[in-house]
Amino acid sequence: MKNLNLKKDIERRFFLLSSLKGISFGVLSWRLFDLQVIENKKYDKLSKNNQFNFSLVIPERGEIYDRKGRVLAANRDAFSLYIKSSQNLNLNKILDKLLLVTNLNEEDLDNFKNRYKNLKKNNLNVFITDNLSQRDISKIAVRLHEFPEVNFLMTKKRVYPQGKITSHLIGYTGKLTEQDLKKNKNLINFSNLRIGKYGLEKFFDNKLRGEFGRRREEVNAKGKILTSNLYEKPNPGKNLKLSIDLNIQSYALTRLQNLNSKISKFNEPETGSVVVMNVNTGELACCVSSPNFNPNIFTRGIKSKEWKSLINNKKAPLLNRAVSGLYPPGSTIKMAVALAALESGVIGYDTKFFCNGVKEYGDMKFHCWQKYGHGNINLSQAIERSCDVFFYELGLKVGIEKIGLMLKKLGLDANINLELNELRKGLVPSKKWKLDVKGSKWTPGETINASIGQGYMLSNPIELVTMVARIANSELSVEPTLLSGKTKKFTKLDINKNHINYIKNSMSNVVNSELGTAYKSKLQIKNFKMAGKTGTVQVVRISEDEREKGIIKNKDREWEKRDHALFVGYAPLEKPKYSICVIVEHGGSGSTIAAPIAKDVMEKLLV
Amino acid sequence: MFFYNNKFYKPDSILKKLLKIDWFLLFLVLILCIIGIGALYSAGDGNLNPWAINHIYKIILGFLIIFILSQFNINFIMNFSVVLYVFCILCLVYVIYFGVGDVKRWINLKYFFFQPSELAKISIILLLAKFFTYYPNNSKNFLYNIFAIFLVLIPGFLIVNQPDLGTGSMLILLGFAIIFVNGLSWNIISSIALVSLISLPIIWQNLLEYQKYRILVFLNPELDTLGKGYQIMQSKIAIGSGGIFGKGFLTGSQSRLDFLPEKHTDFVFTLVSEEMGFIGSMLVLILYFIINIILIREFLKEENVTNKILIFGVSFLIFLYIFFNVGMVTGLIPVVGAPLPFISNGGTSLITIFIGLGVIQSIRVSRNV
Numbered sequence: 001m002k003n004l005n006l007k008k009d010i011e012r013r014f015f016l017l018s019s020l021k022g023i024s025f026g027v028l029s030w031r032l033f034d035l036q037v038i039e040n041k042k043y044d045k046l047s048k049n050n051q052f053n054f055s056l057v058i059p060e061r062g063e064i065y066d067r068k069g070r071v072l073a074a075n076r077d078a079f080s081l082y083i084k085s086s087q088n089l090n091l092n093k094i095l096d097k098l099l100l101v102t103n104l105n106e107e108d109l110d111n112f113k114n115r116y117k118n119l120k121k122n123n124l125n126v127f128i129t130d131n132l133s134q135r136d137i138s139k140i141a142v143r144l145h146e147f148p149e150v151n152f153l154m155t156k157k158r159v160y161p162q163g164k165i166t167s168h169l170i171g172y173t174g175k176l177t178e179q180d181l182k183k184n185k186n187l188i189n190f191s192n193l194r195i196g197k198y199g200l201e202k203f204f205d206n207k208l209r210g211e212f213g214r215r216r217e218e219v220n221a222k223g224k225i226l227t228s229n230l231y232e233k234p235n236p237g238k239n240l241k242l243s244i245d246l247n248i249q250s251y252a253l254t255r256l257q258n259l260n261s262k263i264s265k266f267n268e269p270e271t272g273s274v275v276v277m278n279v280n281t282g283e284l285a286c287c288v289s290s291p292n293f294n295p296n297i298f299t300r301g302i303k304s305k306e307w308k309s310l311i312n313n314k315k316a317p318l319l320n321r322a323v324s325g326l327y328p329p330g331s332t333i334k335m336a337v338a339l340a341a342l343e344s345g346v347i348g349y350d351t352k353f354f355c356n357g358v359k360e361y362g363d364m365k366f367h368c369w370q371k372y373g374h375g376n377i378n379l380s381q382a383i384e385r386s387c388d389v390f391f392y393e394l395g396l397k398v399g400i401e402k403i404g405l406m407l408k409k410l411g412l413d414a415n416i417n418l419e420l421n422e423l424r425k426g427l428v429p430s431k432k433w434k435l436d437v438k439g440s441k442w443t444p445g446e447t448i449n450a451s452i453g454q455g456y457m458l459s460n461p462i463e464l465v466t467m468v469a470r471i472a473n474s475e476l477s478v479e480p481t482l483l484s485g486k487t488k489k490f491t492k493l494d495i496n497k498n499h500i501n502y503i504k505n506s507m508s509n510v511v512n513s514e515l516g517t518a519y520k521s522k523l524q525i526k527n528f529k530m531a532g533k534t535g536t537v538q539v540v541r542i543s544e545d546e547r548e549k550g551i552i553k554n555k556d557r558e559w560e561k562r563d564h565a566l567f568v569g570y571a572p573l574e575k576p577k578y579s580i581c582v583i584v585e586h587g588g589s590g591s592t593i594a595a596p597i598a599k600d601v602m603e604k605l606l607v
Numbered sequence: 608m609f610f611y612n613n614k615f616y617k618p619d620s621i622l623k624k625l626l627k628i629d630w631f632l633l634f635l636v637l638i639l640c641i642i643g644i645g646a647l648y649s650a651g652d653g654n655l656n657p658w659a660i661n662h663i664y665k666i667i668l669g670f671l672i673i674f675i676l677s678q679f680n681i682n683f684i685m686n687f688s689v690v691l692y693v694f695c696i697l698c699l700v701y702v703i704y705f706g707v708g709d710v711k712r713w714i715n716l717k718y719f720f721f722q723p724s725e726l727a728k729i730s731i732i733l734l735l736a737k738f739f740t741y742y743p744n745n746s747k748n749f750l751y752n753i754f755a756i757f758l759v760l761i762p763g764f765l766i767v768n769q770p771d772l773g774t775g776s777m778l779i780l781l782g783f784a785i786i787f788v789n790g791l792s793w794n795i796i797s798s799i800a801l802v803s804l805i806s807l808p809i810i811w812q813n814l815l816e817y818q819k820y821r822i823l824v825f826l827n828p829e830l831d832t833l834g835k836g837y838q839i840m841q842s843k844i845a846i847g848s849g850g851i852f853g854k855g856f857l858t859g860s861q862s863r864l865d866f867l868p869e870k871h872t873d874f875v876f877t878l879v880s881e882e883m884g885f886i887g888s889m890l891v892l893i894l895y896f897i898i899n900i901i902l903i904r905e906f907l908k909e910e911n912v913t914n915k916i917l918i919f920g921v922s923f924l925i926f927l928y929i930f931f932n933v934g935m936v937t938g939l940i941p942v943v944g945a946p947l948p949f950i951s952n953g954g955t956s957l958i959t960i961f962i963g964l965g966v967i968q969s970i971r972v973s974r975n976v
Contacts, residue, residue: 006790007912013788014919018903021926025896028930029889031937035847036885043847050844051860220864221841 053124053217056190057230059210060156062237064170064200066246067283067484071161073170073201078157079137080192082125084149085116086223094149101143102136104129105301111175127192130155131301158194160295165250168289168320169242169420169482171199172298188212197298199320200240200482203419210237243283243484248276252601253288256584272565272584273321273461274601279469279576282478282488285605287462289321322461324424327583329453330535331386331590332464332568333407335471335503337394337451338379340406342499346397349502352378355389359448365544366392366448369536383506384516386534388452395451396444403451404428409477409493411466412459419482426459454538465581468568471507472531472576474500507531508573511595521595523571528606532569532580532598534590539563554588562586567594571602578605619972621678627972628677632901633670636949636964639894640666643950646879649857650871658871658952665954669961676965681914681973684966685740688733692758695730698723699765712769724766724774725955728781729962731759732920735785740913752795755786772818773943777927784923785916821941838874841866842936846880846888853884871952873944877936891950895929905967914970921963928960 035043064073083094091113098104108129116126132140137152144150158173160166173194180195181187187195190212196205213234218227257269269291276285291313297306310318319325341347357373359366368374368388374381382390395403408414413428427433429450431442449455462480469478474497476490508531510516511523517534540561542551554562565587570579580598587593619627644666647658655663676684698714702723707713713720738755759782767775787796811819845861854860859881862870870878880888902922909915931945946953948960 007915009790010788010912010915010919011907013790014906014915017784017788017919017923018899021899021923024926024930025892025899027939028933028937029892031933031939032846032880032885032888032892035843035937036849036880036888037851039847040850043844044850046844047848047861050841050866051864218860218864221866226864 050221051218053219053225054231055125055215055217056188057213057215057232057234058155058190058193059212059234060236061158061173061194062204062208062210062239064208064240064242066242066244066249067285068245069241070246072166072242072244072246073158073160075156076159078130078155079132079152080130080155081128081132081140082151082153083112083116083128084151084223085119085124085126086149089149091116094147098140098147098150101139102132105131107304108301125151125153129301130157130192155192158299160299162246162250163294163296164292165246165253166244167199167292167295168322168422169199169244169287170295171201172197172295173201174298198318199422200242200419203421204240208237208240211235241484242482243278243281243285243486244287244482245285248601248605249286249288251604252276252286252597253290253292255597255600256288256582257290268315270584270587271315271321272582272587273325274583274597275322275461275465275581276601276605277465277469277478277480277579279472279478279570279579282469282481282490283484283486284465284480284482285578286601287322287482289319289325291315291317293317320420320422321583321585323418323420324422324460325583325585326424326426326458326460327564327566327585328455328457328537329412329426329459329464330537330564330566331388331452332533332535332566332581333412333453333457333459333467334383334386334391334451335507335533336406336410336412336467337391337398337403338383338503338506339410339471339495339499340402341379341394341398342502343406343496344398344402347379347394349380350378352376353382353390353393355382355387357389359389359392361392361396361445361448364445366445367547380502380506380509381515383503383533384509384513386510386517391451392448395447398451400442400447400450401430403447404430407467409495410470411477411479412463414463416462416466416479418462418480423462424460426463427456428459429456453535461581461583464566464568464583465579468532468570468581469579471500471503472570472579474504504531504573507533507569510534511569517591518567518569518595518599520591521567521599523599523603523606525603525607528571528602529573530569530571530599530602531573532567532595534595535564535566535568536589536591537564537566539586559586563588565593566590567598569595569598569602571606578602624678624972625674627974628673628968629901629905629971632898632964633673635894635898635901639891639949640669642879642891643875643952645856646875646882646950647871647952649859649882650862650875650878652863653857662952665952665957666949669957672958672961673965673968676962677968677972679969681917681966681969684969685733685737685913688730688737691726691730692734692762695723695727696762696765699727699762702769703765706769712771712774719954722955724762724769724771724778725953725959727762727766728774728778728924729959729966731762731778731782732785732917732924732963733966734758735782735789736913736916736920739789739916749795752786752791755789756783756799759783759786770815770818771944772814772821773931773945776943777931777945781920781924781927785920788919789916821943838868838942839938841868842874842877843938845877846937849881849884849888851885853880853882853887856882858882872946873932873951874936875951876933876947879950880936892929892933895925895948899926902967905971909970909974917970918967921967924963925960928956 060075063071066072108131112128160170174197176193176195181189196202211234213230214232216229216231217225219225252274256272256274271290274286274288278285293310354376355368355374357368357371374385374387377387377390407428413426434442446455450457466480470493475493477493478490511518511521511530511532518532523530565584567582567590570576580602582594582598584593644659644662647662648655651658702711702714707715712724713722735755742751759779763775763779766778845867859878861867861881862878867874867877879891899922902918906915906918909918925948928945928948931943932947934940935942935945946956
């Protein structure tokens with residue numbers, strides 16, 4: 001009986017445990033269903049994340065050529081150094097060892113350490129540097145077996161074969177920074193990416209950069225790469241063909257920087273700018289700014305010392321004077337004032353004013369550059385000899401508003417669509433501007449100053465060369481461009497042809513008439529003649545006291561207080577092709593310093 | 608000899624005995640073994656070497672053990688229960704001093720590594736069955752039960768001390784389950800529960816760091832996704848990414864790329880789940896479930912209390928293996944280290960289960976129907 005009870009008890013308890021087993025099977029089945037069916041997507045993603053490492057493939061950056069196909073910016077093969085991240089890597093030990101073999105830039109090292117710290121995944125190649133000399137590379141390569149975590153990858157490095165000659169135009173690339181990412185949301189955060197930071201490299205960054213490809217690597221748990229293939233091909237960046245002619249660019253630069261140093265007692269290169277523009281197409285044949293810099297130092301990684309010397313240099317070599325150097329245009333805008341007068345009908349071709357060397361207005365005296373005056377002269381003569389008093393009278397007759405409108409029509413303080421982010425608009429003052437910005441009323445004295453391009457008025461060389469190009473073209477509002485073969489429809493200039501021809505004739509006299517201010521700089525080649533206008537811009541006001549004591553000669557003044565030398569012009573006379581603007585900062589007079597440079601560059605262009 | 612003492616006993620011929628074996632059960636076991644061979648073939652990256660071929664040998668050996676044990680009367684086998692138990696205890700003491708492996712679980716027998724803790728599981732079933740046969744009517748007796756519990760705890764603690772928390776706790780659970788089924792009074796159960804609840808902090812303190820860590824990581828796998836939690840996480844990823852139909856034979860990325868730890872032993876179920884999907888993993892679970900049902904039927908058919916306990920013990924042992932293993936790889940319980948019957952390439956554990964099945968076949972064959 002007892003035995004039977006025991007058996008029943010055992011069976012009861014057996015059933016208890018058996019049902020427990022059944023429940024357990026149920027739980028396990030549910031768990032599997034949960035993992036494999038319900039949460040499948042999540043785990044599938046995690047599994048793929050385990051299996052594959054995707055890495056971006058940088059597209060090859062587009063190259064930049066001059067109008068004749070000469071390389072201005074290209075890519076050269078280079079090696080980049082990487083460290084493969086892993087869980088228990090003694091980073092400092094490896095880096096110390098690596099530093100014994102090769103030199104690494106401190107900045108690169110710091111950046112690398114940051115990148116390494118912020119890694120979200122293991123077994124990735126973390127970029128250290130691509131600033132390795134051939135010697136460094138071979139040194140590491142020989143001892144690579146000592147650094148199992150270190151490896152090389154082939155990359156491309158940006159080079160600028162023309163170096164300083166095209167520095168401001170082409171600009172340079174630099175490493176992607178946090179700020180770049182904030183500014184441009186379309187950028188992909190990629191440690192080794194370089195983006196355009198200046199010049200055309202910056203303006204056309206998107207076009208030049210191309211599109212990223214993706215590489216897919218199958219990796220095992222130990223980080224060993226089993227297969228690696230290009231998942232998406234990168235799209236190389238587009239090439240740029242510039243309107244710039246390297247020969248002219250290089251000639252103009254040398255001419256600007258060196259030839260004048262015979263006159264100057266400084267051995268430093270002259271500062272200034274030479275811009276040449278095709279008056280029919282707007283293509284810029286040269287766009288020179290001096291002093292300049294070597295863009296290649298940005299590629300290899302600029303040292304902070306070099307950067308500081310560039311930044312702290314008083315002559316600002318990083319400034320592209322051709323597009324962002326703002327100068328009072330001086331007498332170079334006299335044609336525009338004359339056109340404004342002719343168009344508004346306040347004077348005729350024969351209207352004469354008398355110049356005795358000074359114009360008195362109220363209690364103020366406005367002097368002509370010619371102390372003893374030009375006598376009774378008409379408009380053409382006034383332009384030819386750059387008479388200031390004539391233009392004082394003219395300016396007062398026309399008024400600042402009409403002068404301003406004409407200047408803007410010719411390109412000053414206008415929206416010029418040049419392919420450079422560095423472009424800075426000039427300033428053509430008006431009554432409204434004076435009231436808004438300065439908070440006071442416009443005075444006639446300011447009109448007098450403005451009519452010879454002094455006072456508030458500012459412009460950059462690009463604007464001046466555009467102004468001359470429009471006058472030379474006579475029909476269209478040409479706009480400057482740095483790209484070659486860019487066909488653009490220009491709007492009509494809408495200025496009376498006769499008036500323009502009259503002005504053009506006067507400009508011709510400036511260079512070709514014996515009394516012209518630039519007569520010494522007339523072209524010495526057959527069949528070609530140049531027209532132009534000189535400008536000498538006062539930097540400091542000359543007081544009446546100083547004037548009576550006798551003006552100190554330009555070259556005896558401190559460099560910063562000397563006059564700017566300007567010249568604008570075009571050639572050839574009959575069928576204008578090129579307009580030119582030369583500015584030599586603190587160079588002296590326009591006729592002796594700027595005009596000869598223009599003459600030489602034009603001769604080079606036309607021969 | 609022993610089995611001729613009974614004059615009513617007519618020994619069957621070998622063939623007749625073999626026919627009495629539960630061939631359906633063996634067929635199910637064979638299917639699981641074949642799944643195991645396939646999984647190990649895949650774990651070896653499509654090679655029979657090193658695991659699949661080894662598994663085949665062990666399976667052949669296992670079936671031989673079943674056939675051989677089925678030839679013996681169960682009473683004869685039971686004669687060895689005490690000897691086997693003592694032998695296991697000696698071996699467990701031996702491994703403390705001469706064991707191999709970083710946690711000293713194995714005895715090097717030149718041709719294979721022998722893990723006494725696995726054999727101890729079978730021996731505890733046999734010993735307890737024997738013990739309850741000799742003292743069948745004392746299940747309410749306190750001292751009697753305490754003695755039985757001690758019989759379980761001696762090897763249990765030896766194993767936990769190796770340290771092998773998984774195997775040790777499995778053995779203790781198995782022993783307790785058998786004592787419980789035999790009729791341990793609820794009073795004793797509640798007092799033991801109370802004592803263990805009080806002693807829990809003491810046990811916790813005596814656990815080794817890595818054991819504590821495993822439990823902590825189990826409770827919160829996020830604690831350490833690159834250390835111990837890594838195994839659980841990778842295993843879950845593999846199972847989960849298998850989906851309904853799996854990634855296909857030989858194409859499980861998690862196992863192929865070595866993200867699965869111990870994919871040929873404790874984590875073999877993960878590999879099956881990844882490559883064969885929910886369908887494959889459920890097939891395996893259902894096969895185990897049917898085997899359990901068969902063993903329940905065997906239990907109910909059996910009249911003899913000793914044999915009933917034996918059948919229960921073996922079936923519960925198989926269940927524990929499955930629950931520990933699948934529970935572990937799916938992240939339900941801590942990573943304790945338990946092989947999956949018939950599929951994992953574990954040496955002694957596989958043989959242990961085959962011995963268990965052999966004992967049950969012996970009971971079946973010995974039955975006079």
